[in-house]
Amino acid sequence: MAGSPPRCPDIVRAAYAELIVTDLDRARWFWVDVLGFVITSAEPDALYLRGYDELTHHNLILRAGSDPALRRLAFRARGFADLGAAEEFYGARGLRTARIPAGETPGVGEAVRVEDPLGFTVEFFCSMIHPERLQQRYDLRRGAEIARLDHFNIVVPDVRAAFEYYRSLGFGLSETIEDERTLYAAWMYRKQTVHDVAFTGGDGPRLHHLGFFAHESHQVLRICDILGSLRAEGCIERGPGRHGVSNAVYVYLRDPDGHRLEIYTSDYYTGDPDHPVLRWSVKDPRRRDFWGNAVIPSWYSEATTVLDLDGKPRPVTPEKQTAESSVGADGFSR
Numbered sequence: 001m002a003g004s005p006p007r008c009p010d011i012v013r014a015a016y017a018e019l020i021v022t023d024l025d026r027a028r029w030f031w032v033d034v035l036g037f038v039i040t041s042a043e044p045d046a047l048y049l050r051g052y053d054e055l056t057h058h059n060l061i062l063r064a065g066s067d068p069a070l071r072r073l074a075f076r077a078r079g080f081a082d083l084g085a086a087e088e089f090y091g092a093r094g095l096r097t098a099r100i101p102a103g104e105t106p107g108v109g110e111a112v113r114v115e116d117p118l119g120f121t122v123e124f125f126c127s128m129i130h131p132e133r134l135q136q137r138y139d140l141r142r143g144a145e146i147a148r149l150d151h152f153n154i155v156v157p158d159v160r161a162a163f164e165y166y167r168s169l170g171f172g173l174s175e176t177i178e179d180e181r182t183l184y185a186a187w188m189y190r191k192q193t194v195h196d197v198a199f200t201g202g203d204g205p206r207l208h209h210l211g212f213f214a215h216e217s218h219q220v221l222r223i224c225d226i227l228g229s230l231r232a233e234g235c236i237e238r239g240p241g242r243h244g245v246s247n248a249v250y251v252y253l254r255d256p257d258g259h260r261l262e263i264y265t266s267d268y269y270t271g272d273p274d275h276p277v278l279r280w281s282v283k284d285p286r287r288r289d290f291w292g293n294a295v296i297p298s299w300y301s302e303a304t305t306v307l308d309l310d311g312k313p314r315p316v317t318p319e320k321q322t323a324e325s326s327v328g329a330d331g332f333s334r
């Protein structure tokens with residue numbers, strides 16, 4: 001209809017990501033043998049992985065390639081009409097979109113891929129096959145007993161612009177780190193948890209980490225013990241600890257290509273329509289670790305290159321705002 005605003009896709013949740021890894025056997029060792037992801041299907045150059053609670057085909061694709069990168073982030077949309085809504089929403093902003101036929105990605109129905117205003121390649125799909133349920137196959141569980149994907153954390157040069165864009169996509173805001181002048185970080189959701197997406201200020205677009213849910217904090221500790229026993233303690237980058245923001249228990253790991261992931265558990269429900277925002281002062285030493293432990297500098301500065309719709313690396317724009325690490329009080333800057 002003439003004059004009506006472009007429709008907005010109804011997003012259900014953060015669903016999966018595709019990472020480029022430089023040695024698929026080494027990546028399989030880390031993600032499957034050590035962390036405990038389940039292989040739903042395998043191709044000579046790709047693995048399709050999920051957690052034990054995930055009822056759909058995959059949460060993560062690992063694809064062999066020459067340089068480590070993020071190929072795309074994928075959100076589940078509610079229905080088929082939302083694919084058209086995504087084309088309208090991004091097309092109206094002059095951004096590239098592409099229709100992807102059903103089955104081009106194993107297990108996934110027809111989809112729409114876009115280059116979003118922040119420079120990320122994002123997919124919207126509304127159907128994915130349901131393989132065998134593994135929730136009660138306790139006999140199969142290994143490693144961190146990953147349950148499912150929880151969230152994406154992306155590095156952006158302008159956190160407020162990222163917040164405004166995701167708000168226009170219908171995301172709710174759960175928590176922030178800020179001062180009177182600057183929004184340093186924000187956590188936003190569609191499913192009823194603290195977040196599906198969060199923003200870290202820095203040179204971007206880059207992927208900061210993929211957050212995977214485990215059911216209990218002992219799984220966070222156990223994966224650290226396993227990595228220590230394997231003399232792979234160098235994969236532990238930050239934590240274990242309890243976050244201030246989200247109240248979750250966490251550890252950040254780096255895979256053999258340097259991609260960062262988080263094992264994350266015990267955050268909280270955000271589904272009430274009047275859910276109140278929790279705003280942390282950037283000067284609060286408990287905001288990123290409730291026990292006041294320092295954030296290692298690499299956590300703020302290192303991140304994964306992102307690819308455009310054609311698979312080419314995206315150039316990064318330098319951080320526009322004051323860096324949180326230069327004003328924060330989390331121990332690193334103490």
Ligand code: XXG
Nearest residue numbers: 198243244245246287288289
């Ligand atoms: O998932 C998260 C995080 O974005 O990875 C980081 C929840 C909280 C935090 S923070 O470091 O701010 O406590």
Ligand code: FE2
Nearest residue numbers: 151153211262
């Ligand atoms: Fe996270």
